[in-house]
Amino acid sequence: MSGSLAETFYIKTMGCQMNVYDSDYVAQRLMAIGMSPEEDPGRANVVLLNTCTVRAKPEHKAATFIGRISKLKKRNRDLILGVLGCLAQQEGAEILKKFPYVDFVIGPRQIHDVIEIIKRVRSGEKGIIATDLEQIPSPGKVLEGYFQGRVSAFITIMQGCDNFCSYCIVPYVRGRELSRPPHEIVEEARILVDQGIREITLLGQNVNSYSWSGNGAKWDFPLLLRQVSAVPGLKRLRFTTSHPKDLSEDLIRCFGELQNLCPHIHLPFQAGSNKVLKRMNRKYTREQYMALIDKLRDVRPDIAVTSDAMVGFPGETDRDFQDTIDLVQQVEFDGVFSFKYSDRKGTLAAKFEEKVPEAEKAKRLQILQQIQKQITLKKNQGLEGKIVQVLVEGESSRGGQQSGRTPTNKIVNFDSNINLIGNLVNVLIETGYPNSLRGKLVENNP
Secondary structure, three states: OOOOOOOEEEEEEOOOHHHHHHHHHHHHHHHHOOOEEOOOHHHOOEEEEEEOOOOHHHHHHHHHHHHHHHHHHHHOOOOEEEEEEHHHHHHOHHHHHHOOOOOEEEOHHHHHHHHHHHHHHHOOOOOEEEOOOOOOOOOOOOOOOOOOOOOEEEEEOEEOOOOOOOOOOHHHHOOOOEEOOHHHHHHHHHHHHHOOOOEEEEEOOOHHHOEEEEOOEEEEHHHHHHHHHOOOOOOEEEEEOOOHHHOOHHHHHHHHHOOOEOOEEEOOOEOOOHHHHHHHOOOOOHHHHHHHHHHHHHHOOOOEEEEEEEEOOOOOOHHHHHHHHHHHHHHOOOEEEEEEOOOOOOOOHHHOOOOOOHHHHHHHHHHHHHHHHHHHHHHHHOOOOOEEEEEEEEEOOOOOOEEEEOOOOOEEEEOOOOOOOOOEEEEEEEEEOOOOEEEEEOOOOO
């Protein structure tokens, strides 16, 4: 690989925000050696797919994409195709066996080796597997100008997970918990803000368990949050994801103390039945979860709470499912990402009996989503007539409007004759919809 400007790359990202961060990391490394990003995979010299394996659906999408690029490789043998991420970690050699046109697979802990591996492929080596979970990822270096023009960015503060929920593959594909040094994270935040970033989201499988010791100091997540919050020029700060069992009183207090910490938390509950929660190995009860919600709302009454919920876990009865519905109706989440349970190879739950039939899972999912849709609509309509602050992110997907988010992470679309991207503006909400808000720009905006 010459590293000349003629080399181009395309990255397709599937899955969570951590995959988005990893794709940005890889893109910056490739651009630092002179490669250029390409929007069309058909015109790229190197095509990379960053994969997810938390549920079955992303796996199917990955297979479809690999098949499409494999057809391009039949016509262009010089095209390099690599698979990154969690599916690459889990399947490894199986991907190479199933898709012979794939040149290499790289797990999340070895993405820093991507340049070296591409060079090896250019030299004639094929079928490279880099899935060592014992490796310590090298720190990311923000490329000058890479985030110019963007409004928000992610920073991964830790890798892996030690919780071993019975249904979850993450500890097996991202490894055990490993926290980044706090000075690296704070410095990365400073660089991002210097490039014009207004909002930063701190990422981890369970940010609440962030822990770092060194130079005679011990850091936990609330301390890190306070340090990042103090970065000059940072307008908004968010974090995800939180595990309820590690949501501390100190972290809850941060919502009342830190001015730029957005009043929004994503706190997955997964199931409303204590019996199911125990089989999931979630290490909390529904009562403990709901007590946390009360504490959060006591500290920050306007806080928005979103969550994850799973239906059809092995052994889930009608009564168990009703417990989930009851919890959703009592808490009244601002939004819930809900999905059907699917077996993940290598997890404990995959061996459980009493599988819920697919038709029953689909029925329960529909019921849950319909109930939550009404709750979200009611909450959004409750904002009608109120003025909210919006961080403008870009053009609305419908076109002709600009779009941004409130501190509570709700999408707002509004008309404007001038480009306000990157600005904090006040918008009067006129209409609340199930998935967004429609408003009018208020005069005398900052």
